[in-house]
Amino acid sequence: MKQLRVGLLGCGNVGAGLVTLLDEQRAVIAARTGIDLEITRIAVRSESKARGLHVASSVFCANAAEVVADPEIDIVVEVIGGIEPARTLLCNALAAKKPVVTANKELLANHGAELFKTAEEAGVDLLFEAAVAGAIPLIRPLRESLAAEPVQRIMGIVNGTTNYILTQMSEKGADFAEALSEAQSFGYAESDPSADIEGFDAGAKAAIIATVAFGAEVVAGDVYHEGITRITSHDIEMARRLGYVVKAIAVAERTPLKNSGELEPPEVAVRVHPAMLPLQHPLAGVRDSFNAVFVQGDAVGELMFYGRGAGGRPTASAVLGDLVDAAVNLSSGASGRIGRLAPAKIRSIDDLRSAYYLSLEVVDKPGVLASVAAVLGHHNVSIRSMEQHGLGADARLVFITHECRERDLQATLNGLRDLEAVHELGNVIRVVGYENLPQ
Numbered sequence: 001m002k003q004l005r006v007g008l009l010g011c012g013n014v015g016a017g018l019v020t021l022l023d024e025q026r027a028v029i030a031a032r033t034g035i036d037l038e039i040t041r042i043a044v045r046s047e048s049k050a051r052g053l054h055v056a057s058s059v060f061c062a063n064a065a066e067v068v069a070d071p072e073i074d075i076v077v078e079v080i081g082g083i084e085p086a087r088t089l090l091c092n093a094l095a096a097k098k099p100v101v102t103a104n105k106e107l108l109a110n111h112g113a114e115l116f117k118t119a120e121e122a123g124v125d126l127l128f129e130a131a132v133a134g135a136i137p138l139i140r141p142l143r144e145s146l147a148a149e150p151v152q153r154i155m156g157i158v159n160g161t162t163n164y165i166l167t168q169m170s171e172k173g174a175d176f177a178e179a180l181s182e183a184q185s186f187g188y189a190e191s192d193p194s195a196d197i198e199g200f201d202a203g204a205k206a207a208i209i210a211t212v213a214f215g216a217e218v219v220a221g222d223v224y225h226e227g228i229t230r231i232t233s234h235d236i237e238m239a240r241r242l243g244y245v246v247k248a249i250a251v252a253e254r255t256p257l258k259n260s261g262e263l264e265p266p267e268v269a270v271r272v273h274p275a276m277l278p279l280q281h282p283l284a285g286v287r288d289s290f291n292a293v294f295v296q297g298d299a300v301g302e303l304m305f306y307g308r309g310a311g312g313r314p315t316a317s318a319v320l321g322d323l324v325d326a327a328v329n330l331s332s333g334a335s336g337r338i339g340r341l342a343p344a345k346i347r348s349i350d351d352l353r354s355a356y357y358l359s360l361e362v363v364d365k366p367g368v369l370a371s372v373a374a375v376l377g378h379h380n381v382s383i384r385s386m387e388q389h390g391l392g393a394d395a396r397l398v399f400i401t402h403e404c405r406e407r408d409l410q411a412t413l414n415g416l417r418d419l420e421a422v423h424e425l426g427n428v429i430r431v432v433g434y435e436n437l438p439q
Helices: 013-033 064-069 086-095 105-122 139-145 160-172 176-185 200-214 233-242 312-332 368-378 406-417
Strands: 002-009 035-043 075-078 100-102 151-157 244-254 267-278 290-297 301-308 353-363 383-391 394-401 422-431
Touching: 002 013, 002 064, 002 312, 013 035, 013 312, 035 064, 035 312, 064 086, 075 086, 075 312, 086 100, 086 105, 100 105, 100 312, 105 200, 139 200, 151 200, 160 176, 160 233, 160 244, 160 290, 200 244, 200 267, 233 244, 233 353, 233 394, 233 422, 353 368, 353 406, 368 383, 368 394, 368 406, 394 422, 406 422
Parallel strands: 002 035, 002 075, 075 100, 267 422
Antiparallel strands: 151 244, 151 290, 244 267, 290 301, 353 394, 353 422, 383 394
16 A cells, blocks of 8 residues: 655635545545555644644644645645645645646636646646536546547536526526525625626636647636626526526637648637527526536537536545546656647637627617617628517517627627617627527
C-alpha cells in the first residue's frame, strides 16, 4: 500500500465535504487503487473555528503557502476560490511537481492557459472537474472520451441559482424578486447574487468548457454576458403559450472544420443569456438547481450530461474523483494533458444568428402593424409568427422571428424606437434549440 499525503487549501462547504467523503471512502479507494490517501494539512483562515470534522486540530494551519511548500505534501487541493493568492499557490505547487486539484472556476477562466502550461512543463496533473457543473462528470469526458471528436457546439444550464429562479417563475408564477428571495433563503443564491443573475458565474464556466472542448484559449472576457434580471412574468407566460420555456443558458460553438486534421485557430463564439427553448428540448425539463449540458459532435451526434451542479457534498464528490485520478497518475509516473491551446478567434455577438422573441406596446390603430413589419423587413428580419393582444387604447405585439444576424436585430430595435406609434419595447429573448428537435 502506497501512502500519499494531501494538502487542502480551504475548508468551507466543499473542503469540509471532501474531508468527510474521503473519510468515508478511504478504505474503498485504497482497495481499488492500492493508494492510501490522507489529508495531513488544511489551510484555513481561522484555526479555532468549529467545523464538526474528525480531524486533529494540529492538521489545521493559517498559512496556505506553508502547506504548498511542505515537502511531505504530495498533492495539493485548492477550494479557496478567487484569483489571488490561489494563482500563486497553485503555480508554486505545480512548479514543485505536485499535482493540483482545483474547483476554482474564476482562476481557470482567467489564467487557465498559464496553469496548464506550468503543469505540462512540470509533468504533473492539473485537474478541475468540480470547477464546472458541480458533480456532473463533464470535463473528463470532453478532455478524454471526446478528445478525437470534432465537437461543434455545447449548450447547457450551468448555474443552479438562475435555473431555480426561472423554475419558480415558470411553475409557481413568482415574479423575479420573489424567486430570488426564495433562492437566497434556501442557500442557492448569495446575499449579493450578481455573479449568478448577471451571468458571470456561467460565463466563467463557459470559457472553461470552450477551452477544453475546442482546444482554444478562451478567457472569461471573451464571453458575451446577458443576465436574467429583466425577465418578467409576462415573458414567462408568453413563452408557455408559444410552446417554449425560458432558461438561462451558456453556449459555446465553433465554426465547422474545413477539413479533417485542420490545425488553424478555431473561430469560437461563447455566450451566456436567457433563451426560449422548445418544451420538447432535452434541456427544457431541467428544473430547480439542477444543471445539464448538451454536447453536439460530428460523429457522436448529441450527448447530454445531467445532475446536481452545486452544493458542498456533490461538488466535493467531483473533487475527490480528481484527487483519486491524480494520485493514481502520480503513483504510476503519468499525468493528463490539456494539450496545446490555439489562440482562439472570438466571433462577435453581432455576427451570430438566432431566432428572436420580441414584444412591444403600440398604439392600437390601423396601419401600425404594417409600419412595424416594414421596419423588420427593411433590416432583413422576417416574421415567423405574430400575436396581438389588446391593452385598452394600446396593443401588445409579440413576434417570433426567423433566424437573423444580431446586428440586424439591433438595427431593427433602433428603427422601432423611432416609430411614433411604438410606446415601449419589451424584452428581446433569443429562441434556440428548435434545430435539435426530431423532425
